[in-house]
Amino acid sequence: MENREGLEAATTRIDDPWYDALASGWGEGDGGGPPAVPGPARPPQRRAAADIYLEVQRSAAFQEVRARYRRFVVPAVLAFLAWYLAYVVAATTAPRLMSHPVAGAVNVAMVAGLGQFLTTFALTWAYARHARLYRDRAALDLRWDTQELTRGAAER
Numbered sequence: 001m002e003n004r005e006g007l008e009a010a011t012t013r014i015d016d017p018w019y020d021a022l023a024s025g026w027g028e029g030d031g032g033g034p035p036a037v038p039g040p041a042r043p044p045q046r047r048a049a050a051d052i053y054l055e056v057q058r059s060a061a062f063q064e065v066r067a068r069y070r071r072f073v074v075p076a077v078l079a080f081l082a083w084y085l086a087y088v089v090a091a092t093t094a095p096r097l098m099s100h101p102v103a104g105a106v107n108v109a110m111v112a113g114l115g116q117f118l119t120t121f122a123l124t125w126a127y128a129r130h131a132r133l134y135r136d137r138a139a140l141d142l143r144w145d146t147q148e149l150t151r152g153a154a155e156r
Contacts, residue, residue, distance in 0.1 A: 052149045056142060065138050072130045076123055083119060087112050 056062055091098050091109060098109035 049150045068134050
């Protein structure tokens with residue numbers, strides 16, 4: 001690259017020895033320049049990505065995936081919150097019950113507290129299993145279809 005001074009200071013000239021060289025396989029042998037690229041005369045009509053996502057969101061398959069999600073999550077969250085609140089209420093309103101020894105120095109409060117951890121792990125396992133068995137395949141299919149539809153919209 002060469003930068004000149006004077007009147008043409010703002011223009012830049014490119015000195016590239018390969019500038020006029022054709023890429024391998026382009027225009028060699030026929031002397032007619034680069035070959036014509038096959039394709040449609042005009043580009044196909046493309047929809048906006050927002051329209052595609054709204055269409056997918058309104059589809060029956062998407063609604064079914066969301067319904068399966070809600071059918072698991074809402075009862076699970078309600079059950080876990082009830083269990084947690086029962087533990088907190090029992091700890092504050094029934095200290096004699098919670099301090100009752102179960103085995104040695106372990107009391108009811110400690111068992112219930114450990115139960116909180118165990119139910120957290122059990123709920124995590126149940127959620128992952130439910131997602132794998134009932135939602136992942138359908139969600140992946142939806143994602144694949146959406147990616148195929150939006151591929152053209154993103155290239156604009």
